[in-house]
Amino acid sequence: MTETRFSLTGILPVLFLVAVNFAMAQNTDPCDPRVLHLSNGWASCEEARGQAAEKAGKWQEALRHYTNALQKKVYPARSCGYNPKRFPDDFDQEDREDQSFREKIIDLARKINPPPAIPKEAERHLALGTSIAKKAKTTGEIGQAREEFEQAVKLAPWWADASYNLGMAQVILGLHGEAIRNFKLYLLAAPNAPDAGDVRAKIFKLEMESEQK
Numbered sequence: 001m002t003e004t005r006f007s008l009t010g011i012l013p014v015l016f017l018v019a020v021n022f023a024m025a026q027n028t029d030p031c032d033p034r035v036l037h038l039s040n041g042w043a044s045c046e047e048a049r050g051q052a053a054e055k056a057g058k059w060q061e062a063l064r065h066y067t068n069a070l071q072k073k074v075y076p077a078r079s080c081g082y083n084p085k086r087f088p089d090d091f092d093q094e095d096r097e098d099q100s101f102r103e104k105i106i107d108l109a110r111k112i113n114p115p116p117a118i119p120k121e122a123e124r125h126l127a128l129g130t131s132i133a134k135k136a137k138t139t140g141e142i143g144q145a146r147e148e149f150e151q152a153v154k155l156a157p158w159w160a161d162a163s164y165n166l167g168m169a170q171v172i173l174g175l176h177g178e179a180i181r182n183f184k185l186y187l188l189a190a191p192n193a194p195d196a197g198d199v200r201a202k203i204f205k206l207e208m209e210s211e212q213k
Helices: 011-026 033-055 059-072 088-109 120-135 139-155 160-172 176-189 196-212
Strands: none
Touching: 033 059, 059 088, 059 139, 088 176, 120 139, 120 160, 139 160, 160 176, 160 196, 176 196
16 A cells, blocks of 8 residues: 655754754854754754664764764853853863763764764864964964864864864863863774873873862
């Protein structure tokens, strides 16, 4: 018998994305509660697609959806200029969520053989950030390099080099907690890296310095 019924399962995500695009076009303020809600809803949609693909053993597809989710995810405390001293719990919660999700992506990427390719745009951001950092004479310039490394991480969260360079920029900027997180992600992505021991020593030193403050 010919199946004449249809399901909304495949249609709803499309309608949702159309609604998001329309809302974004009407309001470009990323800190507007409506935009935050829609952006994170989009991220949740991509994450759900990734979970379904991973469950089906479609790891490349899952990696693509998870990476899209990471790019769309908006963390209000960090994105909207909250003061970390006034809202430490908000920052801690966002850090844990981001760390956990990036760990999940790295674990998935390590299952894929051959390893997933690094997007050209991610390579461009890393190269630009590295060039800026090498020539930097001010913390402002290091801040610019950090932004480029952050973009590289969002585009290729499984890329060990991107996490390492981001961590190094954060050390210079005094963001030790964030640097520790990225160095740990580096080790997760490249556990057998020749400098793994040195990076673990960096983590230990930063943790000791953070405890003494």
